[in-house]
Amino acid sequence: MDNDIKLIESLRSQLHRHNHNYYVLNAPEISDREYDTLLERLEQLEAEHPESYDPNSPTLRVGSDISEGFSQVDHIYPMLSLANTYSIDDVDEWFARIRDALYGQQFAIIGELKFDGTGISLVYEHGHLVRAVTRGDGTHGDDVTANARTIRSIPLELQGDDYPDFFEIRGEIVLPFANFEVINNERLAKGEAPFANPRNAAAGTLKLLNPAEVSRRNLDAYFYYLLGDNLPYDNHYDNMQAARRWGFKISGAMAKMSTLEEVDRFIAHWDSERKQLPVATDGLVFKVDSLRQQLNLGFTAKSPRWAVAYKFAAERVTTPLRFVSFDVGRSGTITPVANLEPVLLSGTMVKRASMHNADIMKALDIRHGDTLYVEKGGEIIPKITGVVLEARKAEAAPVEFVTNCPACGTQLTRRPGEAAWICPNHRGCFPQIVGRIEHFVGRRMMNIDGFGSETVAMLVRNGLINNAADLYSLSADMLRDLPGIADKSASRLIEGIVASRDVPFERVVFAISIPGVGETSAKKIARAAGDIDTLMAMDQASLCAIDDVGPGMAQAITDFFADDQNRAIVERLRLAGLSMQTQIADAPKGDALAGKTFVISGVFTRFSREQYKNMIEANGGKNVGSISKKTDYVLAGENMGPAKLEKAGKLGIAIIGEDDFLAMLPQAQAENP
Ligand code: IVH
Numbered sequence: 001m002d003n004d005i006k007l008i009e010s011l012r013s014q015l016h017r018h019n020h021n022y023y024v025l026n027a028p029e030i031s032d033r034e035y036d037t038l039l040e041r042l043e044q045l046e047a048e049h050p051e052s053y054d055p056n057s058p059t060l061r062v063g064s065d066i067s068e069g070f071s072q073v074d075h076i077y078p079m080l081s082l083a084n085t086y087s088i089d090d091v092d093e094w095f096a097r098i099r100d101a102l103y104g105q106q107f108a109i110i111g112e113l114k115f116d117g118t119g120i121s122l123v124y125e126h127g128h129l130v131r132a133v134t135r136g137d138g139t140h141g142d143d144v145t146a147n148a149r150t151i152r153s154i155p156l157e158l159q160g161d162d163y164p165d166f167f168e169i170r171g172e173i174v175l176p177f178a179n180f181e182v183i184n185n186e187r188l189a190k191g192e193a194p195f196a197n198p199r200n201a202a203a204g205t206l207k208l209l210n211p212a213e214v215s216r217r218n219l220d221a222y223f224y225y226l227l228g229d230n231l232p233y234d235n236h237y238d239n240m241q242a243a244r245r246w247g248f249k250i251s252g253a254m255a256k257m258s259t260l261e262e263v264d265r266f267i268a269h270w271d272s273e274r275k276q277l278p279v280a281t282d283g284l285v286f287k288v289d290s291l292r293q294q295l296n297l298g299f300t301a302k303s304p305r306w307a308v309a310y311k312f313a314a315e316r317v318t319t320p321l322r323f324v325s326f327d328v329g330r331s332g333t334i335t336p337v338a339n340l341e342p343v344l345l346s347g348t349m350v351k352r353a354s355m356h357n358a359d360i361m362k363a364l365d366i367r368h369g370d371t372l373y374v375e376k377g378g379e380i381i382p383k384i385t386g387v388v389l390e391a392r393k394a395e396a397a398p399v400e401f402v403t404n405c406p407a408c409g410t411q412l413t414r415r416p417g418e419a420a421w422i423c424p425n426h427r428g429c430f431p432q433i434v435g436r437i438e439h440f441v442g443r444r445m446m447n448i449d450g451f452g453s454e455t456v457a458m459l460v461r462n463g464l465i466n467n468a469a470d471l472y473s474l475s476a477d478m479l480r481d482l483p484g485i486a487d488k489s490a491s492r493l494i495e496g497i498v499a500s501r502d503v504p505f506e507r508v509v510f511a512i513s514i515p516g517v518g519e520t521s522a523k524k525i526a527r528a529a530g531d532i533d534t535l536m537a538m539d540q541a542s543l544c545a546i547d548d549v550g551p552g553m554a555q556a557i558t559d560f561f562a563d564d565q566n567r568a569i570v571e572r573l574r575l576a577g578l579s580m581q582t583q584i585a586d587a588p589k590g591d592a593l594a595g596k597t598f599v600i601s602g603v604f605t606r607f608s609r610e611q612y613k614n615m616i617e618a619n620g621g622k623n624v625g626s627i628s629k630k631t632d633y634v635l636a637g638e639n640m641g642p643a644k645l646e647k648a649g650k651l652g653i654a655i656i657g658e659d660d661f662l663a664m665l666p667q668a669q670a671e672n673p
Helices: 002-023 032-048 088-101 177-189 198-206 211-216 236-246 260-276 291-297 358-364 430-441 453-461 468-473 476-480 487-502 505-511 519-529 532-537 540-544 551-562 564-575 609-618 642-651 658-664
Strands: 072-074 109-115 118-125 128-134 140-142 166-174 220-227 255-257 281-288 307-311 315-328 334-345 348-354 371-376 383-387 597-601 622-624 633-636 654-656
Touching: 002 032, 088 260, 088 281, 088 291, 088 307, 109 166, 109 220, 109 260, 109 307, 118 198, 128 140, 166 198, 177 198, 198 211, 220 236, 236 291, 255 260, 260 281, 281 291, 315 430, 334 358, 334 371, 348 371, 358 383, 430 453, 430 468, 468 564, 476 487, 505 519, 505 532, 519 532, 532 551, 532 564, 540 551, 551 564, 597 609, 597 642, 609 622, 609 658, 633 642, 633 658, 642 654, 654 658
Parallel strands: 597 622, 597 633, 633 654
Antiparallel strands: 072 140, 109 255, 109 281, 118 128, 118 166, 166 220, 281 307, 315 334, 315 371, 334 348, 371 383
């Protein structure tokens, strides 16, 4: 009983993290299938333990892809997801359920490809594209109309004359494999991290703030769902053929079927044929064709009963385990890694695969000399999914998780309720010291060029640096004679260090390696606190009040700042001249904007959207997502969407720029960033 509750909590926190990795960071660590398995287990446990109810449980929401920099729009019809199945048997069961629910009526099933990109909703009025919105949290999403307009396969004006005056069409934005490769090669050449897969690349591209760059990347779009009050036909198939005539890209793989045998044959066919397709697919979708029958079957809270997804099995190979090693992360987290006999899997050679933590490793029950199953699903990251038991030697001993740090020998510790074992020797453990400095200099943190992991390790080994603050005491003279550092690179390193003083406070908070605080949380924490002294003085309750910060993270933050050495490093960074406050720390507050409603649109140069939002609210104004008669001002940056511009014009709403806006605040003494 108690154990169940603990498991519920652990599953919730894991799922929250995976959600964030997937929707916000576009960097999933586990496959969709693994995610679904965790979610299902949680759903089951929550059903057994109603006393564990939590309105924030990951089972009670669909993930969100909403990001800053776009205005948000309500969906006319919620954007739901599909129930997933992983075997022909599951699809057959769904088919039988439909047959029973329709009480012997004739029915047709439409089979389609499940495109592995990012969902999009397009709205057309009188044959013109008026709006493109991402899925977001299913209820409202980001208005990405300007970017969608650059996608050539999205018709801006429709052909023919039999389309409804007003309708919505849903589809998937994808990045074809060929373009994916081009973009990743460009990124590698520029020293940027490549996208993990075409889905992340498509989602990331659609959220770029520069439509010209979106256009250059050659996204594509396939459509599969028409919604509206006056659709031309009473069935899905014919409506999709009509949409094709209007100019939409509708997959030719779509097929009408009426028996289970046909459904099974469709699955068998596409299970192998999909490998020839130019775009990524992660499964098939089956839908009841008749719209009347769809209506009768209806929806659950999360997905339609009249449709089901069949997910393709991940590619799987077997290979012998050489040994298990244990990586030490910058916060001391120990990660078990299976070192494998190199094996080719979906086009890449796999030598290592993370097993994440002791619990997962234990569940896999890996023994010395085992042969393992390795899988790669939609993700590029390989996973160990099991052991080939038939190949196990009778006397094979289990691989034990280490009890001491493999780098410094310190005994490992584990916090109650957490999966990770930690090396607590944060100050003395070499990979942790190097890892934190490497993180600090990283592109998304202080962006100090020239410090690869080799260089950082060498400087630590030579006793020149031991923490991030030491970087600011380095001089070109100290570096010049070190192995592998030429005259020129010594001064380049120093220039990079000096330039890092201009990095905004938000990134400083991310750079200092507070355990568990990622890029997005760091931003929110920095903006909520405003400056380092406030942040260091914040207690659990005020930290938990920040969006994104739970009790675990709040504890990690207070623990971090309770440590004298961390405080000393922060003080030295302050003395070195790093930004220790957000740039609008002294922006005016008052009621200058009382009763005024603003819509923010476009890209800004002086402050971020979030900062403008805060300024509006701090001065009594209201910030809303879309333009209406009640809007007083549109605060417009660059690249404001033309639809918005037109609407504001029509309604006679004042469109103001950043300078006009700042002039409305008392003395407008907000600093220039
Ligand atoms: S139908 C109400 N058809 O899969 C059902 N979705 O897991 C609407 N997807 O959010 C979705 N290919 O982004 C449908 N042929 C297809 C699809 C498809 C890909 C995506 C879509 C949806 C997700 C559901």
